[in-house]
Amino acid sequence: MSREPKKGWVKLSHKLEYACRVLGQLGCSYGQEKMAHIEVLAAAESIPANYLVQILNELRGAGLIVSKRGKQGGYALARAPKKIALIEIVEAVDPELLERNFQDQGHSGARVASIWSEVADCFETKLREYSLEDFIVQGADPGMYYI
16 A cells, blocks of 8 residues: 655644744835734634744744833834844754654664754755745735834
């Protein structure tokens, strides 16, 4: 019995997916001195606002975004989208995705660990190649999402 391989075999957490989406949303207005309100970001990306608060706090802690309190406050990127590597986003909100726990016990363990380490190296290399700029939807009207 042959099984068709599943496409997209990397299982992303909702947290990482939401982080990429909200950062892409913030990237649309980078350089425009606009601060995005959490309610607007949550609605634009269909993310529960209470969960988004946690994600934004982690992104701020990692230095990827800045925040400002008050009526004119909100969230914005800390630097240009092309200067934020995908691996930084992963490290900020889902570092377990990068953990390696390959064991080299048993007769085949060393070879299995070696192959999976090579796959992990390729994965990390790819994460370094992409930047937040790659997530930004071109042609989007960033003004319609921000107050």
